Amino acid sequence: MTFESPKLKDYPSNSLWQNTWQRFYRNRLALLGLSLLSLIIASIVVGPFFYHVPIDTIDFAQASIPPSWQHPFGTNDLGQDQLARVLFGGRISLTVGITAMVVAIFWGTAIGVIAGLYGGLVDNLLMRLTDLFLSLPQLPLLLLVVYLFRDTVKIVAGPELGIFILVVIVIGGLNWMSLARLVRANVLKLREMEFMSAATALGASPLRLISVHIIPNVFSVIIVAATLAVGNGIVTESTLSFLGLGFPPDMPTWGQMLFQAKDYLTWSPHMAFFPGLAIFVTVLSINYVGDGLRDAFDPKTRR
Template sequence: MAGSTPASLSADAAPPAPVSLAAEAWRRFRKHKLAVISMFILGALVLAVVAGPFVWRVPINEIDFTAKLQGPSWHHPLGTDDLGQDILARLIYGGRISLSVGLAAMAVALLVGVLIGAMAGMASGRVDAGLMWLTDLFLSLPQLPLLLLLIYLFRDTLKAAFGAEGGVFIMVVAVIGGLRWMPVARLVRAQFFSLREKEFVEAARALGAGRARLVARHILPNAMGPVIVAGTIDVASAIIAESTLSFLGLGFPPDVPTWGRVLFDAKDYLDIA
């Protein structure tokens, strides 16, 4: 190393560039093959419902009684309903609503779950016990009856404040997301308990990093991989919950063709093989 200069030595000893939270989360997310496959399926659905109206331009509310209850054809690939409306067009339109509800509810669940899980994971004693008691309390509640009760109580108030569709959207997202944060909180808490004793966290603490910096720069990025996987699963659960509400008549107005509403309209025409 006789030919080395101080400048080259300092360059070789330079620490690596810090990895952003998004880059670290994506690196860990790619390790879960099932989650990656689910992401591509979700992406295909999003692409279909976003680009579908530009490709399939049949109006969703065009009524044609001469074409009602038709089977699949070139003009109606998925057939028509009892009003002669094209089912494919209604499914594409309803997919935008169902996916929007699913993604928004997932964001609410992740936000609340990460916040409570991080607080419990970094704290100890009474704070951790109290937050986990609250989590267990919400987990013990029957979610579907509670979901129906909350929507029945606050539906008219939110409709009057934000309109028929806007009020229902806010209500459904808030209720579904507010009842699905508990598994995320427990997962984040377990990740924090495991990571806060790691060597790199101890080294950062020895260098004078405060609790907020430890969480934001060292612990949370390493805990986000499993959290994102859980979030993708919550999207499907939220879509099913929204479809259940629409099927039971407590979701969006009847003229809005969500996936649950399309299923509700078709239930009277099911044949037993």
């Protein structure tokens, strides 16, 4: 009797990303969130190319009419089509959320990596700075900064672009602290591992340590934080617009539409229902995706 040695190909070999996707695929809420989010993104990106109703045409004869075949989401107090404005406003709200997320992820990752890698006085100073930002009341500070600087940025960069830059910088600049702490904690663990000691002994520069050894090992933390930061950015922008400190009225973000609808809730509730529903479903789906990614990247969930 002869025995054949087992070959490597006889054993299942799944990559990290394949295993992660398999765990994500088993999470039904995460798949539901991903499906809803994909549908929303496709609607706001492709929808205006098929639904050609202008967003700024004023027709007082059609003011505040309820949903109908001609206007599926009804009209606002100026007779403007709500569906067209929801689709257009979704582009702005999602762009603000994604751009603010990039700002928050950049600062959170940079500060967390530097603090964890160098330690000592650098770590102490950066963590005290993080504690300082965590102790600040975010919403009042956000309102104060936007109120003080919105006229200046409008003069410098224009009313639309200026407000966009200010809102993105402020939202992103006030939401990096949690990620910085998470990244720092992971870097502190990585710094004590053998492969980091070997790379340092071989003369690897700090930039190479960060780009080759640290960032890939904290990438899962960054991905999860990024998904949750997008939802937080959308909610924060909507809050600013609802309080009248966001984009100008001719840029119909979802929060701006809620702000304009607050005086018509009694006889035209549809003016607030559809933009509010868009915010709710978008943020909920993003949170489901974030929770699914967190569980998928967690090695404890492996079977």
